[in-house]
Structure formats: C-alpha cells, structure tokens
Amino acid sequence: METLRSKGASLDWRVSILLFCVVAAVNGQIRYTIPEEMRKGLFVGDVAKDLGLDLKRLVSGRARLVIDEDNQYVVLNQNKGHIVVNERIDREKLCAKKSPCSFSLEIVLEDPLELFSITIEIQDVNDHAPAFPKKEINLEISESTPTGTVFLLDSAADPDVGVNSLQSYSLKANDHFCSQTTHPRRWE
Incomplete structure (x- = not known):
C-alpha cells in the first residue's frame, strides 16, 4: 500500500512539473477583430510587433500556425511577422447565429519551444x-x-x-x- 502512495505522489509531482512547463511555454495571447468577407492577402495583425518578437526569431524558430479547423482562414508571413487572410471567411457559415464568432490558433516557435495563443473574432457585415x-x-x-x-x-x-x-x-x-x-x- 505504501508503494502505491509513493508512486501516486511521484506521478502527481511529474504531472505538476509538466503542467508548469506547458503554462510557462504559453508566453502571450493576442486577440484580433476583423470583418467577415475580407479578400485573400489582406492584413489581420502584426504578431511580431504585438508579441514583441524579432523577425529573425520567427525565421530561426521556424514559426508556424497551428489551427484546429479544417479551413486555413489565415496564414503567417514569417518575413514580415504578419497574419493575413488566406481565404474569405463567411461568419454565418463559420458560426451561424452564434455571437460573438471567433476561432483560435497558436503560433509555435522551436528552439526554445514557445507557444503564443491567438483569437480572431469575426464581425458580421x-x-x-x-x-x-x-x-x-x-x-x-x-x-x-x-x-x-x-x-x-x-x-x-x-x-x-x-x-x-x-x-x-x-x-x-x-x-x-x-x-x-x-x-x-x-x-x-
């Protein structure tokens, strides 16, 4: 019985450290608001500036967007640090009558690992x-x-x-x- 408690305490300690590392890796959170139906290539936000990142860090860290959705509504331009529209966003198709309408994504940087959370709210037109x-x-x-x-x-x-x-x-x-x-x- 004592062995089970010891293993349980050890597991709790490891999970706590893992959660601390994950939380520490999430350095910033940004929220952008854009109108629906924007054309491909239009500017959404300057993540480099808003997160205080050097453009060299975006390139050396192989910055990439991680999006849960099937549609890739936005893309990251590493050289400028900008997020731009990749395809038109129809708010009604994305969220129906739900308001506010938004989707989330993360920017991941490697060596060292950094994770930045971004929420993009879509305004109805x-x-x-x-x-x-x-x-x-x-x-x-x-x-x-x-x-x-x-x-x-x-x-x-x-x-x-x-x-x-x-x-x-x-x-x-x-x-x-x-x-x-x-x-x-x-x-x-």
Whole structure:
C-alpha cells in the first residue's frame, strides 16, 4: 500500500512539473477583430510587433500556425511577422447565429519551444437580404373587413446577426401589393 502512495505522489509531482512547463511555454495571447468577407492577402495583425518578437526569431524558430479547423482562414508571413487572410471567411457559415464568432490558433516557435495563443473574432457585415418563406402570399379579404385590420404574415429570415440582422419591416401603400376580395374585383 505504501508503494502505491509513493508512486501516486511521484506521478502527481511529474504531472505538476509538466503542467508548469506547458503554462510557462504559453508566453502571450493576442486577440484580433476583423470583418467577415475580407479578400485573400489582406492584413489581420502584426504578431511580431504585438508579441514583441524579432523577425529573425520567427525565421530561426521556424514559426508556424497551428489551427484546429479544417479551413486555413489565415496564414503567417514569417518575413514580415504578419497574419493575413488566406481565404474569405463567411461568419454565418463559420458560426451561424452564434455571437460573438471567433476561432483560435497558436503560433509555435522551436528552439526554445514557445507557444503564443491567438483569437480572431469575426464581425458580421450586412451581406444577406432578409427573405420570406413564401415568395407570394394570397389573402382573401372580405369587403366587410374593417379598415386598419392587421393581417399577420410569416416572419422574414435573416442570417446576419446583431445590428445587421432584420430588426423590423412593414408593408407600405407604395409597395407592390395585390389584394383580392371575395368578390371578383381586383386592386393593385
């Protein structure tokens, strides 16, 4: 029994040292915010400057990005120390209605091992038009229907979020609207 306690204490001590080394290796954390739909090659952030790293260290340490996602949205330009867009980021595809929308990555340097954590938040831009579930709605309205009667319609859907999402809408007298009464008369 004493041997098991001794081995358990030894294992706890080793795990503690390993965790300390991992935490010590994570030297910095950066957060960048960019709008969605940026073109390939556009600037995201200057990691060399923001982490206080010399460009020579990025090259000698064979700096590379480690990204969990299948898509490589950004890349590191070692010679300049910049992160740039590698492919357009569609916030709605990446996060749907989740807000805020972000993804994380790490910059790894070798000899000595250094790890820097980066979070890139994607801001929504108003790039989707609201759409109704049905393109055309037919209402039968009796002539005896009082003026000012409200007719409820299905809501329009908008994949954008926050201030870019659909806040409200209304039909105005000038909007294209065709109504038919229970009599064969038509108004346009």
